[in-house]
Amino acid sequence: xxxxxxxxxxxxxxxxxxxxxxxxxxxxxxxxxxxxxxxxxxxxxxxxxxxxxxxxxxxxxxxxxxxxxxxxxxxxxxxxxxxxxxxxxxxxxxxxxxxxxxxxxxxxxxxxxxxxxxxxxxxxxxxxxxxxxxxxxxxxxxxxxxxxxxxxxxxxxxxxxxxxxxxxxxxxxxxxxxxxxxxxxxxxxxxxxxxxxxxxxx
Numbered sequence: 001x002x003x004x005x006x007x008x009x010x011x012x013x014x015x016x017x018x019x020x021x022x023x024x025x026x027x028x029x030x031x032x033x034x035x036x037x038x039x040x041x042x043x044x045x046x047x048x049x050x051x052x053x054x055x056x057x058x059x060x061x062x063x064x065x066x067x068x069x070x071x072x073x074x075x076x077x078x079x080x081x082x083x084x085x086x087x088x089x090x091x092x093x094x095x096x097x098x099x100x101x102x103x104x105x106x107x108x109x110x111x112x113x114x115x116x117x118x119x120x121x122x123x124x125x126x127x128x129x130x131x132x133x134x135x136x137x138x139x140x141x142x143x144x145x146x147x148x149x150x151x152x153x154x155x156x157x158x159x160x161x162x163x164x165x166x167x168x169x170x171x172x173x174x175x176x177x178x179x180x181x182x183x184x185x186x187x188x189x190x191x192x193x194x195x196x197x198x199x200x201x202x
Contacts, residue, residue, distance in 0.1 A: 021183045021194065022050040025110050025139045028182035028196040033135050035059055039105035042129060044094065044122075045112025049075030049087075055108065056084050063104070065090045094125045103131045110139040111194070115154060123172040130201035136174060138165075139182055142193045165197055174199035 029035075039059040043052045046064035048071050056062045056079070064075055064087055072089045079087050090100070095118060107126045116122050126136055141159035162179045169177050182196035 017185065019050065021185055022054070022110065024183035025194065025196060026051060026054045028139075028180060029108070029137050029198075032178060032180065032196065032198040033106065033137055036105070040102070041106040041108060042104045044107065044109040044126070045115070046075060047071045049078055051108060051110050052087060053078060053082070053084060055106075056086050059086075059106070061086045061088065063088045063090060063100070063102075065092055065094070067091065067093055095122055099125055099129060102129075104129050104134060105131055106135045106137065108137045108139075111141070113138060113140045114159060119160075120168050120172065123168055123174075127173040127201055132201055134201045136169075136199045136201065137196060138198075139194055139196045142195055144192055159192075160195075162195060162197075169197065169199045173202050175202050176200040 035055075035058045037058070037060060040061045040063075041055050041059050042063040042065060043055060044065045046052045046066045047068070049064060052062055052064040052075060064072065066072055066075075066089075069091055072091060076087070076089060079085070095116060107129055109126075113119050113122070123136075123138075126138075130136065143159040143161050145158065166177050166179060177197065177199045179195050179197045181193050183194040185192045185194060
């Protein structure tokens with residue numbers, strides 16, 4: 001999967017639809033989470049940094065975590081071009097490697113969960129990364145029939161059922177769970193919905 005995203009990193013931001021989608025997700029995040037200027041956040045599956053950079057403009061520091069070195073290079077090039085210096089990058093897979101010792105006020109992840117073999121394990125990892133009372137914000141596809149990506153070799157889940165996700169979040173140690181529609185993505189004659197799930201670490 002690393003090679004897949006490395007090969008696409010330079011052109012990732014060339015899609016106006018993807019840019020609009022991330023803008024919609026961030027707007028939904030701002031509606032559901034009261035971002036604070038002294039927060040430290042972690043963005044998992046940060047990719048080229050579309051969400052990371054938006055967060056970096058609003059909080060004190062952001063860790064960007066991704067498997068793709070190519071995506072990280074693009075992210076930091078954009079950060080330098082914009083004079084943004086409050087981002088730490090980490091190439092890691094939190095489902096297979098030790099988690100950082102740091103604790104965060106906010107953990108975000110946008111359209112990464114469907115690439116993960118064991119989402120409940122990752123959600124538990126997110127909980128362990130958060131301060132008590134810290135916030136989680138996860139955006140992903142609602143359940144779909146597998147037609148969203150076309151090429152599904154790197155896809156592990158065809159979206160998620162909201163009720164099942166809420167139960168998984170509760171089991172991982174979260175409460176105050178809220179799941180709303182954050183964005184719509186049109187492809188051909190199909191419209192796919194993207195949710196934003198927010199929750200508080202118990």
